[in-house]
Amino acid sequence: MNKKAHFLTRPLYKSNRCFVSRKSLTLKNLNPNIKEMYMMDTDDPVFKKYKMLKERLKQCPESLPYDEILMGSSGCLHSSGYRPLTYLRQVASAALYPALLEDESFPDDVKCKVIQLRKHYPSVGSCTESPGLKMIRITMSNYLSRRDGGLARDHNNVILTAGSTDGVRNILRMMNGCIDGKSPAIVIPSPSYPYGLMEEMGYKQITYELDEENSWASTTENLERAIAEAKKKYALRALIITNPSNPTGTVLKQNESEQIVKFACKEKLVLIVDETYQRNIYEENKFQSMKKVMADMGKPYSEMEMVSVFSLSKDVLGEAATKAGLMELQNFNEDVMNQFEKCVATNFCSNSIGQVMMYAFADHPVEGDPSYDLWKEETESRFNSLARKAKMIVDELNKIEGFSCPPLEGGYFIYIKICVPEKAVEEGKRKCYKPSTFYAIKLLQETGVFVTPGDLS
Ligand SMILES: Cc1ncc(COP(=O)(O)O)c(C=O)c1O
Numbered sequence: 001m002n003k004k005a006h007f008l009t010r011p012l013y014k015s016n017r018c019f020v021s022r023k024s025l026t027l028k029n030l031n032p033n034i035k036e037m038y039m040m041d042t043d044d045p046v047f048k049k050y051k052m053l054k055e056r057l058k059q060c061p062e063s064l065p066y067d068e069i070l071m072g073s074s075g076c077l078h079s080s081g082y083r084p085l086t087y088l089r090q091v092a093s094a095a096l097y098p099a100l101l102e103d104e105s106f107p108d109d110v111k112c113k114v115i116q117l118r119k120h121y122p123s124v125g126s127c128t129e130s131p132g133l134k135m136i137r138i139t140m141s142n143y144l145s146r147r148d149g150g151l152a153r154d155h156n157n158v159i160l161t162a163g164s165t166d167g168v169r170n171i172l173r174m175m176n177g178c179i180d181g182k183s184p185a186i187v188i189p190s191p192s193y194p195y196g197l198m199e200e201m202g203y204k205q206i207t208y209e210l211d212e213e214n215s216w217a218s219t220t221e222n223l224e225r226a227i228a229e230a231k232k233k234y235a236l237r238a239l240i241i242t243n244p245s246n247p248t249g250t251v252l253k254q255n256e257s258e259q260i261v262k263f264a265c266k267e268k269l270v271l272i273v274d275e276t277y278q279r280n281i282y283e284e285n286k287f288q289s290m291k292k293v294m295a296d297m298g299k300p301y302s303e304m305e306m307v308s309v310f311s312l313s314k315d316v317l318g319e320a321a322t323k324a325g326l327m328e329l330q331n332f333n334e335d336v337m338n339q340f341e342k343c344v345a346t347n348f349c350s351n352s353i354g355q356v357m358m359y360a361f362a363d364h365p366v367e368g369d370p371s372y373d374l375w376k377e378e379t380e381s382r383f384n385s386l387a388r389k390a391k392m393i394v395d396e397l398n399k400i401e402g403f404s405c406p407p408l409e410g411g412y413f414i415y416i417k418i419c420v421p422e423k424a425v426e427e428g429k430r431k432c433y434k435p436s437t438f439y440a441i442k443l444l445q446e447t448g449v450f451v452t453p454g455d456l457s
Pocket residue numbers: 075162163164165166193242246274276310311312313320323324325
């Protein structure tokens with residue numbers, strides 16, 4: 001008689017010689033766009049070195065000639081000990097935990113603001129309308145109109161987002177897809193802030209060179225040259241500009257903005273303008289929003305489709321992780337706007353604390369309010385400190401032989417030109433690094449100063 005025996009074992013995947021992967025998702029069948037994407041945190045050799053050295057500083061600090069790594073590459077203020085602005089955090093805290101409204105240390109105007117907010121939005125745990133709470137959209141649209149000297153406003157054009165990147169993502173989602181068999185492409189300057197989003201969505205990036213000898217100016221000739229061939233092969237959908245620029249630290253002059261607008265209009269491109277650093281302006285070349293430039297140019301330019309994004313990630317606030325942002329859309333067809341609302345509705349709504357922060361920022365204390373003096377003192381001293389450091393760093397860098405950098409007109413980043421000795425270039429080549437990457441690795445390794453290479457390898 002056959003005896004039945006039962007055994008219990010766990011699947012012996014590893015020891016099984018005829019191993020067949022049970023994973024449905026593997027590198028082979030992964031979305032190729034994700035594999036294509038270049039992200040600093042995972043792909044940059046300098047960043048990899050940084051992670052390694054950070055660990056070594058913890059495990060074996062005596063093996064390195066420094067005891068901390070100086071993060072010159074991160075735009076995250078708070079991660080380097082920056083203190084939050086009191087008023088903004090008080091409003092956010094009381095919105096999250098209304099029992100604080102009874103706290104005597106909280107100023108009356110903070111309490112009033114939160115009580116007012118709670119009339120429209122009783123709990124930050126509840127979802128708002130998809131484009132954001134109407135009352136906050138109205139507040140933001142008034143703020144943007146004041147910024148632009150009283151330009152017409154419409155809160156329906158303002159969508160609250162989880163930061164600037166989320167705004168860019170939203171509009172890119174709207175334009176993705178082939179047209180007449182041509183893949184979609186985005187025109188972008190070089191150098192530029194690297195939006196991994198474009199690679200993720202499968203957009204082809206058509207880069208045009210900024211004119212280094214001319215303060216990294218944007219020129220129509222370079223734009224025309226870049227798209228001449230690309231136009232035949234790709235469906236050009238948009239032009240993305242960052243103003244003030246990360247990484248060049250320049251602010252667009254009025255005539256440059258006008259040229260960009262004219263070019264986008266002629267080529268029927270949607271203009272996407274990342275104005276995240278709009279309030280970090282240190283030189284006389286004042287920031288002018290693209291919306292204002294277009295309005296001043298009159299028709300047909302004032303009727304062109306344009307999207308501008310802004311957030312509280314930079315500024316003097318540096319609230320990067322609260323993901324408080326907005327996008328303002330200009331001149332899109334009504335049916336496109338309806339589709340757009342559907343598109344943002346897939347997230348249900350933007351994060352509530354980001355929305356509350358936007359509200360507190362745009363409707364900040366004014367003279368006579370109990371929080372005004374502290375708000376003024378904190379915002380002004382932070383701005384002055386950023387401006388002073390920007391100038392000091394540029395001045396000191398320019399004293400180093402082989403280094404040169406233009407004044408930082410706006411934003412957080414200084415774009416340094418360094419003459420790398422031929423021998424170092426050769427050694428870098430042998431290790432398959434571009435000169436800037438090789439230099440940045442050496443700098444990090446030997447001095448603990450972490451900078452981002454300008455031409456990512
Ligand atoms: C030009 C630019 N846009 C957007 C961002 C990210 O902003 P957010 O956190 O609002 O998505 C950065 C961050 O460094 C940036 O430099």
